[in-house]
Amino acid sequence: MSEFERSRRMPAPADQVFSRASDIGGLDLWMPRDLHVHAEEPPAVTVHEDATGQDERALLRAEREQLRMEWGTRDVDRYAGWLQVAGIDDDSSDVTVHLSFFDEGHTPPAETVERALDESLERLAEQVRQAA
Numbered sequence: 001m002s003e004f005e006r007s008r009r010m011p012a013p014a015d016q017v018f019s020r021a022s023d024i025g026g027l028d029l030w031m032p033r034d035l036h037v038h039a040e041e042p043p044a045v046t047v048h049e050d051a052t053g054q055d056e057r058a059l060l061r062a063e064r065e066q067l068r069m070e071w072g073t074r075d076v077d078r079y080a081g082w083l084q085v086a087g088i089d090d091d092s093s094d095v096t097v098h099l100s101f102f103d104e105g106h107t108p109p110a111e112t113v114e115r116a117l118d119e120s121l122e123r124l125a126e127q128v129r130q131a132a
Contacts, residue, residue: 002107004114007096008121012128014067014087017095020127021083022062022069030124032116044074077102095121 010017020026024045027037034050037060047056057074067087072080081099088094097117101107 002101002104002110002113003099004110004117005096005098006114006117006121007094008125009088010085010093010095010125010128011091012093012132013090014085014093016131017093017124017128018062018064018067018085020131021085021095021124022064024060026127030127031120033119045071078106079103095124097121 021030024037024039028035031037036048036050037058038046038048040046043059043061045058045060047058048054049056056078058071059074060069060071062069067085069083070081079099079101081097083098084096086094086096097120099113099117107113
Protein backbone atom coordinates (compact mmCIF):
# COMPACT_ATOMS: atom_id res chain seq x y z
CA MET A 1 0.00 0.00 0.00
CA SER A 2 1.18 3.52 -0.81
CA GLU A 3 -0.03 6.59 1.04
CA PHE A 4 0.31 10.28 0.25
CA GLU A 5 -0.74 13.36 2.16
CA ARG A 6 -0.55 17.09 1.62
CA SER A 7 -1.85 20.11 3.54
CA ARG A 8 -2.33 23.75 2.64
CA ARG A 9 -3.53 26.91 4.37
CA MET A 10 -6.64 28.40 2.80
CA PRO A 11 -7.63 32.10 2.86
CA ALA A 12 -11.16 31.58 4.24
CA PRO A 13 -13.06 30.13 7.19
CA ALA A 14 -13.39 26.34 7.34
CA ASP A 15 -17.10 26.22 6.46
CA GLN A 16 -16.56 28.25 3.27
CA VAL A 17 -13.60 26.10 2.24
CA PHE A 18 -15.55 22.91 2.86
CA SER A 19 -18.54 24.20 0.88
CA ARG A 20 -16.29 24.89 -2.10
CA ALA A 21 -14.38 21.60 -1.80
CA SER A 22 -17.47 19.42 -1.40
CA ASP A 23 -19.57 21.00 -4.18
CA ILE A 24 -19.92 18.00 -6.48
CA GLY A 25 -20.63 20.26 -9.45
CA GLY A 26 -17.36 22.11 -8.83
CA LEU A 27 -14.99 19.22 -8.17
CA ASP A 28 -13.51 19.49 -11.67
CA LEU A 29 -12.40 23.03 -10.84
CA TRP A 30 -9.89 21.90 -8.23
CA MET A 31 -9.25 18.15 -8.54
CA PRO A 32 -6.51 16.81 -10.84
CA ARG A 33 -7.28 18.06 -14.32
CA ASP A 34 -7.46 14.58 -15.88
CA LEU A 35 -10.17 13.38 -13.43
CA HIS A 36 -13.84 14.18 -13.86
CA VAL A 37 -16.52 13.23 -11.32
CA HIS A 38 -20.06 12.53 -12.45
CA ALA A 39 -22.73 12.25 -9.76
CA GLU A 40 -25.10 9.33 -9.77
CA GLU A 41 -27.33 8.26 -6.90
CA PRO A 42 -25.45 9.64 -3.86
CA PRO A 43 -23.03 8.57 -2.61
CA ALA A 44 -22.32 6.81 -5.92
CA VAL A 45 -20.22 8.65 -8.50
CA THR A 46 -18.29 7.76 -11.61
CA VAL A 47 -14.76 9.08 -12.06
CA HIS A 48 -13.51 9.44 -15.62
CA GLU A 49 -9.75 9.51 -16.14
CA ASP A 50 -8.64 11.25 -19.33
CA ALA A 51 -5.25 9.51 -19.43
CA THR A 52 -6.79 6.04 -19.68
CA GLY A 53 -10.20 6.95 -21.06
CA GLN A 54 -11.70 4.71 -18.39
CA ASP A 55 -14.55 5.23 -15.98
CA GLU A 56 -14.23 3.99 -12.41
CA ARG A 57 -17.23 3.42 -10.17
CA ALA A 58 -16.61 5.15 -6.85
CA LEU A 59 -18.25 6.43 -3.68
CA LEU A 60 -18.05 9.99 -2.38
CA ARG A 61 -19.37 11.11 0.99
CA ALA A 62 -19.29 14.60 2.45
CA GLU A 63 -19.85 15.02 6.19
CA ARG A 64 -20.54 18.74 6.67
CA GLU A 65 -20.65 18.49 10.49
CA GLN A 66 -17.13 17.02 10.45
CA LEU A 67 -15.87 19.14 7.51
CA ARG A 68 -14.70 15.87 5.95
CA MET A 69 -15.01 14.16 2.58
CA GLU A 70 -14.19 10.51 1.96
CA TRP A 71 -14.02 8.61 -1.33
CA GLY A 72 -12.89 5.35 -2.83
CA THR A 73 -13.47 2.81 -5.55
CA ARG A 74 -16.68 0.77 -5.37
CA ASP A 75 -15.94 -2.51 -7.13
CA VAL A 76 -12.32 -3.13 -6.20
CA ASP A 77 -10.17 -1.82 -3.37
CA ARG A 78 -7.85 0.15 -5.63
CA TYR A 79 -7.74 3.49 -3.83
CA ALA A 80 -9.37 5.60 -1.15
CA GLY A 81 -8.91 9.10 0.14
CA TRP A 82 -10.16 11.80 2.40
CA LEU A 83 -10.13 15.58 2.71
CA GLN A 84 -10.34 17.30 6.09
CA VAL A 85 -10.82 21.02 6.70
CA ALA A 86 -9.73 22.49 10.04
CA GLY A 87 -10.48 26.04 11.12
CA ILE A 88 -7.50 28.18 12.14
CA ASP A 89 -9.26 31.50 12.81
CA ASP A 90 -12.08 33.60 11.32
CA ASP A 91 -10.15 34.17 8.09
CA SER A 92 -8.19 30.98 7.44
CA SER A 93 -8.25 27.22 7.61
CA ASP A 94 -6.10 24.23 6.76
CA VAL A 95 -7.03 21.53 4.27
CA THR A 96 -5.42 18.10 4.35
CA VAL A 97 -5.86 15.56 1.55
CA HIS A 98 -4.82 11.93 2.06
CA LEU A 99 -4.70 9.22 -0.63
CA SER A 100 -4.19 5.49 -0.15
CA PHE A 101 -3.44 3.16 -3.08
CA PHE A 102 -4.00 -0.49 -2.15
CA ASP A 103 -2.83 -2.10 -5.40
CA GLU A 104 0.84 -1.38 -6.03
CA GLY A 105 0.33 -2.27 -9.69
CA HIS A 106 -2.06 0.67 -10.06
CA THR A 107 -0.14 3.17 -7.94
CA PRO A 108 1.09 6.16 -9.95
CA PRO A 109 4.69 7.31 -9.42
CA ALA A 110 5.10 9.22 -6.12
CA GLU A 111 6.20 12.41 -7.88
CA THR A 112 3.05 12.37 -10.02
CA VAL A 113 0.74 11.94 -7.02
CA GLU A 114 2.54 14.58 -4.94
CA ARG A 115 2.46 17.10 -7.81
CA ALA A 116 -1.26 16.40 -8.40
CA LEU A 117 -2.03 16.93 -4.71
CA ASP A 118 -0.08 20.20 -4.59
CA GLU A 119 -1.71 21.49 -7.79
CA SER A 120 -5.18 20.46 -6.62
CA LEU A 121 -4.78 22.27 -3.30
CA GLU A 122 -3.51 25.35 -5.15
CA ARG A 123 -6.56 25.30 -7.44
CA LEU A 124 -8.85 24.85 -4.42
CA ALA A 125 -7.21 27.87 -2.76
CA GLU A 126 -7.82 29.87 -5.95
CA GLN A 127 -11.48 28.80 -6.02
CA VAL A 128 -11.83 29.88 -2.38
CA ARG A 129 -10.22 33.27 -3.13
CA GLN A 130 -12.58 33.82 -6.10
CA ALA A 131 -15.63 33.00 -3.97
CA ALA A 132 -14.67 35.48 -1.25
